[in-house]
Amino acid sequence: MSSGQKILTAFLTLIGGLLIVIIGLCTAWPWWCWPAAALTLLVLARLVSLSARRRRPTIPQEHLLEPDRPIPPVERWEKVVREVALPSASPDYDFLVTALVRWVPIDVAHGAPDVSGSGLAVDAVLTRARTITVTHPPHRGSLVQHQLAGALGTMEQDPTGRVLAMAENIQVSLSEADRERLEKLATVRKDEAVWEHERKWEQSKRAYLGEDVLASTGSAVVWWLAKNDDRVDKAVADIGLLAQLTSVANDEPIPAPLQPYVAPVAPDTPAAPEAEAAGAATDLFVAALQGLGLDEDDPARSLFLRRVAEAARAARLSGADALDRLATEEEERYRDPLPPEEAGDADGDLLAGGVTGL
Structure with missing residues (x-):
């Protein structure tokens, strides 16, 4: 009889005794019924224990003397590769990849040739990494690092079918010279974009002034009134000046009707x-x-x-x-x-x- 069975028998006996007490109190048993009930309970408990001893256990006792042995852990192999140059989307700019490559050999038929598990695993991991790095520009190193961590974080079989390989602790960087060149190119591109924007804005402004505002003296006067709608007298006083600006902008002489508005040129007093x-x-x-x-x-x-x-x-x-x-x-x-x-x-x-x- 095991310890568990003994505990169960004692627990059931205790429960039975409590039930007898409750029933006896509720029904007001005579005094001679209490010893008879207690004796009956003890006889039943003894019979249960004897029955448990005669029953053969499901697992033989000799097999329970030693606990179950744990399954031995799978042996794994690893190798660190440092700053391996992998191509980016831009020629002459390479990502420098550092990673911890792990692999597990695959069982093969007897007589298969020996292989270098580390070489096959590293080659398989770098091949998988190259398919990702070649699609990204060199200034996206942080994004490439996270994508490689996700793509190489699963054990996959190499092309020869001899190892399962993956990579951890992946780091992606650029050489110092390449990083400086990229920073300079980025600065030049930004300055060029600003200069191009300013040039287009200047061209647009010149076209607006030359083709719209100063197309004629009338359009110049209308533009002046739109800017100063409450100073009509000032617009009339500046007709001569606007006529001169219009004639210079269009390389044309001042029209005869506007000559009276143009003030005569004062002689050169110092001369x-x-x-x-x-x-x-x-x-x-x-x-x-x-x-x-x-x-x-x-x-x-x-x-x-x-x-x-x-x-x-x-x-x-x-x-x-x-x-x-x-x-x-x-x-x-x-x-x-x-x-x-x-x-x-x-x-x-x-x-x-x-x-x-x-």
């Missing part, structure tokens, strides 16, 4: 005083020639003027151009210039006389 000063200096120099005795009929007058004009031009004086024009006018009055030797004598006499006169 006028300079011209007046140059003219006054020329008049003073002519008067000085008269004082030196070089009359208008004197042929040496033009030669002297030429020498003075060259000296003024060399000194970068403001009246040099006026003196040069005056000398040219004097030379044109004499069609037959003096011979070189006479001109030289006249030049010397003139300079001597001038110095004496001064």
